[in-house]
Amino acid sequence: MSTRRFLLHLIGGFLFTGSLLPALAQPVQLQLVSENLPPLNYEENGVAQGYTVEVVHALMKQAGLNTPIQFFPWARAYQQALNQPNTLIFSIVRNPEREDLFEWIGPVSPRLxxxxxxxxxxxxxxxxxxxxxxxxxxxxxxxxxxxxxxxxxxxxxxxxxxxxxxxxxxxxxxxxxxxxxxxxxxxxxxxxxxxxxxxxxxxxxxxxxQNAQYYLALNKQSDPALLLKLRQAFDKVQQSGQMEKLRNKYMR
The missing domain is CATH 3.40.190.10 (Periplasmic binding protein-like II)
Structure with a gap:
């Protein structure tokens, strides 16, 4: 291969690789899905509200994420979280039937x-x-x-x-x-x-x-780095005392 052809080939390779970088560098897109289950999570006049909603907002802020919450009937929200990677659902009961279906973050609330x-x-x-x-x-x-x-x-x-x-x-x-x-x-x-x-x-x-609790649950096929970031952010929110203040606000 001549020197000129070699240089052209090398330059072409750099251009091709560079064209892929924007796609490869795109961050993982988290989806948040929930249902109307007041006072934990509900939508009023187009605004997400409730105890777990505020916990999730604090979690997103701690993790450096800005993701809107989508509200659906429970069956639809559950199926989306079950089938779409990088989807987080709340508030969801952690039980033996679901244990291996999701990655769990929490708990966020008791349940009677x-x-x-x-x-x-x-x-x-x-x-x-x-x-x-x-x-x-x-x-x-x-x-x-x-x-x-x-x-x-x-x-x-x-x-x-x-x-x-x-x-x-x-x-x-x-x-x-x-x-x-x-x-x-x-x-x-x-x-x-x-x-x-x-x-x-x-x-x-x-x-x-009276023994089960509510959690946040992430799709099992989600990005491991996203799961780690969310768990670390949740731990910090929990340690900050914010969750206890929110419990007092909504449940007492």
Missing amino acids: IYVYKLKSRSDIVVRSLADCSRYRIGAVREMASTKAFVRDAAVPEAQMELAPSVESNFRKFLMGRADLIISQDWSAAFMMKALERSPDELEPVLLLE
Whole structure:
């Protein structure tokens, strides 16, 4: 090869490599998905709000990221986080069925799940899971609490009044389309107030869960460097005392 051809070949190689650098240097694009689950995470007038939303905002700031939160019905948000790399979902229950499906960051919040009825419904008597099978039960589709209830109570699917969101679940319940409703305690109180009803109208008849906690969860096929950055940022937010202040703000 002549000196001239060699130089042209070398220059061409540099140009080709240089053309790839912008694509290779592009940062990983994180996606944040959530659902309306007040007071943890919800959207009001197009603005993301809630306890976990504020935790995530602090996490993004600590990690040097600026990522908007997208709100979807729970089933859609869950499927996106399950199938799309570099997608973070919250607030999500960490349980044995999901353990190997995600990379977990947290915990961010405790969780108490009850079966409720309206106090005015004196005709409804529930002392055990077995009693629930006599009634129509409102629950949110694809939620961990819904799946656990169906599994443990052995309630026929036809008796479940499934909804895409917590709000629609409560609306249907208050319209009389369900006799019982499955909900977190603080979420139940929040939704009753939001729908201009009193939380005192509700009566918890059965405690379903008290040991699980809510987490942030990252798609299993995500960039390992992104996972490390998020975990380190979460640790710093937790150590700063911000989470305890937010708990006091939203849950007491």
